Amino acid sequence: MAGAPPRMRALCMLLCLHRTLAQIDDETDGGPIGSAGDSGMSVGTPSCVYSTKGATFDLTGMLRGDHDYTGTTPGGYTYRFNVCSGTVKVCNSQAAPASKWRGSHCNNLGDLSTQEISLLDAKDPMKGVKVSYKDGDICKRQVSGQMEISSRQVTYAIECGGDEPAVLKHIDEVSMCEYTITFTSKHGCPVGSRRGGGWKFITMVFLFTGLYLGIGFAIKWHKFGMRGVEAVPNIDFWRQVPGLVFDGITLSVSKAKVAYGIASVKLFNGRLPSF
Incomplete structure (x- = not known):
């Protein structure tokens, strides 16, 4: 150019x-x-x-x-x-x-x-x-x-x-x-920093349990004048829970013993140790 x-x-x-x-x-x-x-x-x-x-x-x-x-x-x-x-x-x-x-x-x-x-x-x-x-x-x-x-x-x-x-x-x-x-x-978010669905479920359980107890306490405290343990919502049911849990464990152990005995006889000709 x-x-x-x-x-x-x-x-x-x-x-x-x-x-x-x-x-x-x-x-x-x-x-x-x-x-x-x-x-x-x-x-x-x-x-x-x-x-x-x-x-x-x-x-x-x-x-x-x-x-x-x-x-x-x-x-x-x-x-x-x-x-x-x-x-x-x-x-x-x-x-x-x-x-x-x-x-x-x-x-x-x-x-x-x-x-x-x-x-x-x-x-x-x-x-x-x-x-x-x-x-x-x-x-x-x-x-x-x-x-x-x-x-x-x-x-x-x-x-x-x-x-x-x-x-x-x-x-x-x-x-x-x-x-x-x-x-x-x-x-x-950083990898591994987020909780999965299982943690979310547990969090929701604790959240609803807290709401249930808090609202129940408030109602029984203010409406019925209850104090202490008696203010726990559905206290009669919760008093039965330990016994119900114990009965469930006892029944499960009993069933397991029966199944163990049957397996010992049918599969091992009674050679399994008893408990």
Whole structure:
């Protein structure tokens, strides 16, 4: 291009500038999320197992292979994103963790290779984790009153809680180039920190027992003026419980002795020791 006329060089520069600015979308958007749905080509999966301060997190259960998480804003933008993988619907033929769409125009919000995982609260792993990506498509942002060219970046704030793999709470545009997507997820809790169904059942038993005793005491105390042991709800039944338990144990032992004797005769010709 060194020997090209000045007008030709100027035209080439304008074309290059136009292609660069075509990727820039500097409209501010935010607000409550909506929903959308689509599917497309799947992409690679970065590691989503993270360990720190004795706690291990496994976010792979949040990955979606058939459709993206989606959210829309009043500005007319649709956000598509995935966790531990690129979006199912690909923007500009490039794998990315998240993208921002308006019609057929889209921008990628980060690069999968830049993934970083850290705690939401450095002092409390039970708060959850955040997954950050940077080096997305270029954008314009305001710095000290001046507009600068930068690149988009997105952070997933994954709060520990609930029993679902992922519940999308909201999408925020922190600045003209930074986005935060907040989830509540059981995978946002350290592995092994959540109690299973058996513990939940035991907790419910203790809870209802406490309510039963507390309400019963209150009624017998205030309505009937009973005090001490007599204020225990259904005290006559509870006085019989030790005897009922003893009778049950005695019956079980008796049945076991009979079964043992029958087995000794039929299977071992009476050679088993008696008890």
